[in-house]
Structures are given as C-alpha cells and as structure tokens.
Amino acid sequence: MAHIIVVGNEKGGxxxxxxxxHVATALARMGHKVGALDLDLRQRSFGxxxxxxxxxxxxxxxxxxxxxFRDLPEIExxxxxxxxxxxxRRLSAAVAGMEQEVDFILIDCPGSHxxxxxxxxxxxxxxxxxxxxxxIDFDLLARYDPKDGKIIGPSIYSEMVWSARxxxxxxxxxAIDWIVLRNRLGAQxxxxxxxMGEALKNLSRxxxxxxxxxxxxxxxxxxxxxxxLTLLDLKDIGVQGLNISNIAxxxxxxxxxxxxxxxxxxxxx
Numbered sequence: 114m115a116h117i118i119v120v121g122n123e124k125g126g127x128x129x130x131x132x133x134x135h136v137a138t139a140l141a142r143m144g145h146k147v148g149a150l151d152l153d154l155r156q157r158s159f160g161x162x163x164x165x166x167x168x169x170x171x172x173x174x175x176x177x178x179x180x181x182f183r184d185l186p187e188i189e190x191x192x193x194x195x196x197x198x199x200x201x202r203r204l205s206a207a208v209a210g211m212e213q214e215v216d217f218i219l220i221d222c223p224g225s226h227x228x229x230x231x232x233x234x235x236x237x238x239x240x241x242x243x244x245x246x247x248x249i250d251f252d253l254l255a256r257y258d259p260k261d262g263k264i265i266g267p268s269i270y271s272e273m274v275w276s277a278r279x280x281x282x283x284x285x286x287x288a289i290d291w292i293v294l295r296n297r298l299g300a301q302x303x304x305x306x307x308x309m310g311e312a313l314k315n316l317s318r319x320x321x322x323x324x325x326x327x328x329x330x331x332x333x334x335x336x337x338x339x340x341x342l343t344l345l346d347l348k349d350i351g352v353q354g355l356n357i358s359n360i361a362x363x364x365x366x367x368x369x370x371x372x373x374x375x376x377x378x379x380x381x382x
Contacts, residue, residue, distance in 0.1 A: 119237035125224030130158040133221040137180040147180035148211035153223035166341025234277035294327030325372035
C-alpha cells in the first residue's frame, strides 16, 4: 500500500504547493513511484505547477522524472450511498485508484478548512505543515501569551489534526507522523526566529509534532513555477553552474527529505 503524505495547514501563502512539488519530484528522482493530488479545486496551485511541468517537457523535448498527477474523478449523485458525502467518495476513489500502483501519494491541501482537507488529514501517514516563521501563522497551531511565552491552548488547525488522529486510532491505523516546517525563513529578525523556535519547541512536546527546517525565502522558487521545475531539474535543463543561493536551497531540500524519515527512502542527491 502507498505511504500517504499530506501537505496542509489552514493558511495560504506558506509554501504548501512548493513543498509538495519538491518532495514529490525528489521521490520520483530517487526511483520511487509517486502519485499526486491537489485538493484545492478552485485555486489549484499544485495542479497548475504540474501542468506547467508537462508543457515545459513537451516544448523542450525532455523527460524529467515526474510524479503521476491525477484530478479527482467526477462522481454522479446517483452513485452515492445514502448519506454519503460526494467529496469523500471523490477522494477515496482517487486514492484507491493509485494506492496499489505507487509507493507514495502526495496530497496538497487548500489553505482553508474544507471537507476534502479534513478527510485527507485522516488518511495521512505523514503530515507536513509548512509554517511561515511568524506568530500570525503560529496562531493556527496554538494561542500564545506574549508576556511570558506560555502556550495557552491549541488552536483550530491543531484541533483538526487531533480529530484526524482520533479517527485513525479508531480505525486501528498507525499514528500520523506530523512534521511542522519552519518555512520562508529570512536572513534578518534573529530575535523573532529565536522566539518562534522556543514556542514551537514547547508546543511540539504538548501536541506531538516534529519540527524540521523548510525553505528560506528565495527568488528561485518564484522563477521555477512557470515552467514547472524544481531545484533538482536545473542541471537537466542546461544550468551548468549553480550560484550560492541555489546550492544552499538544494541543501535545504536534502535536509528536508532526510528529516521526513520516509520508509524505504535513502536521500542520495
């Protein structure tokens, strides 16, 4: 059965689609069979990323390692069981259609609370939550008292993950391995970094997630999207010498893939 990796939180702009694309493509480059879904049916950023990759490869005559992306299948109301939610059926049908054929399924969730996102979290073997290094984003995980740095209590997204964990436990499934990524780190604001680091460390012990470094804020990620490329594709498209920023970004991806500790994965790029 495929190992399901869900990338989600309830806030846009944290880099979910960038993380999904890089993790999926890295796994494909390491020889794993990878399926991918985008549950943001309106904005569809990850789906557009994949469309751009296919168009670029066709235009340039290249065959880059690429995950198998599928849209959610259409379901007629007549096909539903009494009381069954159509979004539940669409997602379960998409996963069932891939889980025997691939090693990993990457699911990119929308930056809002939806039924699809809620169900996807209950399917996650590994949950990756990219988080901007800001207390605005931290507020999705927990309420924080700035006076003494204490955690007041879990917030809306943490409560959704807790519900997903309970559903998996009731079904006899393994616990979710939850990883929070400190994403879009800047070179400045060291005081804020330290406070965020301390707050995440304290919270991780209370609600059960691991903290891993994500991607720093870099122009390269905005430049890669129009052609559907990732950091690992640069040499294949003729980029001979990587600059210092690109080399550092590749190391960040290597650290991320190592930190995920996925079954059967040996990071070798």
